[in-house]
Structure formats: structure tokens, C-alpha cells
Amino acid sequence: MSSAALGQFTDSFAGEIVRPGDAGYDAARAVWNGSIDRRPALVVRPTGTDDVVTALRFAREQDLVVAVRCGGHSIPGLSTCDDGIVIDLSRISGVEVDPERRTARVGGGSLLAGLDAAAQAHGLVCPVGVVSHTGVAGLTLGGGMGRLQQKLGLTIDSLLAVDVVTADGRVVRASEDENPELFWGMRGAGANFGIVTSFQFRLHPFDGQITHGFVRYPLERAVELAALFRDLVADGPDDLWASFGIELAADAPGRARAFVSVHHIGSEFEAERDLAGLRAFGTPLEDSVERKEYLATQGMLDAPMDWGQRFAMKSCFLGSMPDELVGRWVEQIPEVPDGVEGGYSVWPWGRAIAAVGEDDTAFTGRDAAFWAATELFWADPELDDACRAWARAATADMERYAIVGRYVNDVVEVGADVARTIYGDAKYDRLRALKQAWDPDNVFRLNQNIRP
Numbered sequence: 001m002s003s004a005a006l007g008q009f010t011d012s013f014a015g016e017i018v019r020p021g022d023a024g025y026d027a028a029r030a031v032w033n034g035s036i037d038r039r040p041a042l043v044v045r046p047t048g049t050d051d052v053v054t055a056l057r058f059a060r061e062q063d064l065v066v067a068v069r070c071g072g073h074s075i076p077g078l079s080t081c082d083d084g085i086v087i088d089l090s091r092i093s094g095v096e097v098d099p100e101r102r103t104a105r106v107g108g109g110s111l112l113a114g115l116d117a118a119a120q121a122h123g124l125v126c127p128v129g130v131v132s133h134t135g136v137a138g139l140t141l142g143g144g145m146g147r148l149q150q151k152l153g154l155t156i157d158s159l160l161a162v163d164v165v166t167a168d169g170r171v172v173r174a175s176e177d178e179n180p181e182l183f184w185g186m187r188g189a190g191a192n193f194g195i196v197t198s199f200q201f202r203l204h205p206f207d208g209q210i211t212h213g214f215v216r217y218p219l220e221r222a223v224e225l226a227a228l229f230r231d232l233v234a235d236g237p238d239d240l241w242a243s244f245g246i247e248l249a250a251d252a253p254g255r256a257r258a259f260v261s262v263h264h265i266g267s268e269f270e271a272e273r274d275l276a277g278l279r280a281f282g283t284p285l286e287d288s289v290e291r292k293e294y295l296a297t298q299g300m301l302d303a304p305m306d307w308g309q310r311f312a313m314k315s316c317f318l319g320s321m322p323d324e325l326v327g328r329w330v331e332q333i334p335e336v337p338d339g340v341e342g343g344y345s346v347w348p349w350g351r352a353i354a355a356v357g358e359d360d361t362a363f364t365g366r367d368a369a370f371w372a373a374t375e376l377f378w379a380d381p382e383l384d385d386a387c388r389a390w391a392r393a394a395t396a397d398m399e400r401y402a403i404v405g406r407y408v409n410d411v412v413e414v415g416a417d418v419a420r421t422i423y424g425d426a427k428y429d430r431l432r433a434l435k436q437a438w439d440p441d442n443v444f445r446l447n448q449n450i451r452p
């Protein structure tokens, strides 16, 4: 990077530029996953679309690797790089709600917290994820799972349009009517095709009153509790989302427990009625299910899942979750190294997610019965290899029950064939044609990459 070119860029760029040696450099290069430690040549924070175009043009002229950042939560650290440029959209973070039309325009650097709060201020909601410091962009461009998904589907199912800066510096809109093939690809493989400066979402009426909490039981009851979970999600209404898991408690390392968590958006009466089976299951070790505000629940995991943790994760979409598989989890959980938190987590699939056709968006895996993951958190770098090996082995076991497709936002491996596993062969070929049309030089390659 020549100093003359850098000088010219600095003069034409209205936002902030942070370089090695600057006071804010270490904070600017940090990403959520504490085990990622990369040193970009510069981190730039555009103030608007013109700045994004200027930064991208500069990066291309200087042949710099481009990383695009919204919330910085990419688990494999795809929003940072060594020696290249990070285009950090955090200053393009406004959320404007149109209550009449029930839509929101959301800046490409916004966090879920901003969208949640702005929509709820008008008695509306967009279905998003469960940790409110996650970026709207990365979450949406991959799909977007959350506790409203049984009723409202994935985040992309509420997406109306995106404004995108393309690899050649054009600003285009993608929606069902404009550039529809690009819009198809943005919904599941979006990080491959450009820098989104603005999202437009459909919002849904929602009074924000929920019944939510966890019931926890000794590990010995895990197989029975999983059966109850399956019944709850099969028989319950779309208003009820539930998850099942086996976790290692923070305060009692090595002591595993089974849990079901529930999130019911109907009235208190309906929630009690729909949770009667759970209430009858027997006295839990802990029961935190109660009436709450939706926004309180959306922020509940912000502190436990704060920045800087070391984290390993693997997931897949299950066609079924038989007792035999849950039994394997019970056997495997004690093998997690001491001092590590996390475990298994299973969410129901189907309902509003399956109401959208498998081929209607690039997202792959709508026909699954469940999404299942292993997630581990730890602090000691010495445990990195052991934790990653456990997550790998434990998920490999689940894969016997997996269907085609993986949730791109959970995939930690990067490499030649990874994207094919995520999208399956047919969709991968369609995405490849789209990549050839919009990014033939693979400028946007820090993602689960579709090779042009």
C-alpha cells in the first residue's frame, strides 16, 4: 500500500481509519470469538454508502484482502483478516420503523438490539436471533434462527429488500422484483455477493408479552425429557417454541443436566394450557418459566455470551432425534474437558420455516425436523484442541441422522468443499453462477466461499 494512495484515500473517505500503532487499533481489530487474533493493515468505518464504495475501490486498487464486518460474531472470524482491510459498518447502524406499513429499514452495521427495540416501540417485531449484540447483517445473510421461528420463520423470511455495494462498486437493490436471482442468493449465502448497506424487513404485530424460562432435570432423565420435548413441539401451537439440551453447569464443572426451555407468545392462559405436559413431568432441579417481556429475554444471554470467550461449535439439521442419539449424548457429555461450559442444544424446525419452499431461497435445510448443535465455551487456550476435538467427534455422531445442508452461520471450517456441504450440490451450482455474475474476481471471499 503506497503512502500516496493511502493519503488520497484518507482525503476522500469521510469515516474513521484505524491503523496498526493507533490508540484504538487493538479494540478495532477484536472480534467476538476470543480465539481469533488477526492484524489487518487497516480498519475503516464508513459513514454511508459513498464511503463503502470509496473503501472498496481503494481495497481493489491496492489488492487488499477485504473483510466486511457488522456485529463481528462470525465464529471462524470471517469478518477480520491479516494484512488486508476490514470494512466495519458499525457507523451505518440506524433503524427506521414505518409503523403504518409495518416495515423497518436497518443499516448494514446494526445489531439485533437496535432492531428489537425500535420495532417493539411500535408493538412490532422482526424474528431475529437470541443474543442481542449479534449483527443483523451476518445473521440475516446466513438465514437467522430465533425463538419466534415456529410462528414467523427465519429472519430472511421477513426480508423485503437489500441495498448492496457490489464488487465493481455499483449500488444495486435486490428484492423479489429487482435483481430477484441476487435476492435469492442473499437469503442464505449473502456474504458472497456484496456489502449490504441497508436491509428492509417486514415487521409483525407483537405485544411483547411472553412466557419463557428453563426447566432443568438430572442427566438421568435426559432421554425421557427429550421424548417430552418432541411431543411438545409436535403437538404445541406455532406460538410455542421449545428447545432441549444437555449442558454443563458453570458452577459445577463436570455435572451435566438436561433441560427444556420454552418461549410462548400467546396469552398466559394459552401458555399454561400448552405447557401442561411439561408441568406434569415431575419436580425439576430448577424452574424459571414465568411471564416476561420479550425484550428482557432477548437481552438475557448478552452477558453470558459476551465478547472475548473461546468458543467451538458444530451443528447439523436432523431428520429425526431418536432415543438412541440422546443416549449417546448422555454418554459423551462427561468427556468434555473440566472447566468448560456448554453442551448440546436442539431446536425444533418445520412450521413457518418449512412453509417457505426449499428452493425459494439459498438457505438449505428447511425440511429438517430439528437443528442440533454442540457448543463449548472456555477461557484457557490450552484447552483449544481438546474442546474442538470434542465438538467435532460429538457432532460426527449426530451426522448419521442429518439431512442435506448445514446452517452457514454455524460452520467453523473454511475450505474448498465446505460450501458444497452447506448448500448441497444443486444449490451450490446455482450460487456459483450467481457468484460469476456478481463477483467474478472473488473480492468477497472471507465467508463460506462460493468459488466463481
Ligand SMILES: Cc1cc2nc3c(=O)[nH]c(=O)nc-3n(C[C@H](O)[C@H](O)[C@H](O)COP(=O)(O)OP(=O)(O)OC[C@H]3O[C@@H](n4cnc5c(N)ncnc54)[C@H](O)[C@@H]3O)c2cc1C
Pocket: 032, 067, 068, 069, 070, 071, 072, 073, 074, 075, 078, 079, 089, 108, 109, 128, 129, 130, 131, 133, 134, 135, 136, 137, 138, 139, 140, 141, 142, 143, 144, 145, 146, 190, 191, 194, 195, 196, 197, 305, 409, 410, 446, 447, 448
Ligand atoms: C454469541 C452468538 C450468538 C448467536 N446467536 C445466533 C442466533 O440466535 N441465531 C442465529 O441464526 N445465529 C446466531 N449466531 C450466529 C450468527 O448469526 C453468525 O455468527 C453471524 O455471522 C453473525 O453476524 P455478525 O454480523 O455479528 O458477524 P460478522 O462477523 O460481522 O459477519 C459475519 C459474516 O457476514 C459478512 N458480513 C457482515 N456484515 C456484512 C454486510 N453488511 N454485508 C455483507 N456481508 C456482511 C462478514 O463478512 C462475514 O462473512 C450467533 C453467534 C454468536 C457468536
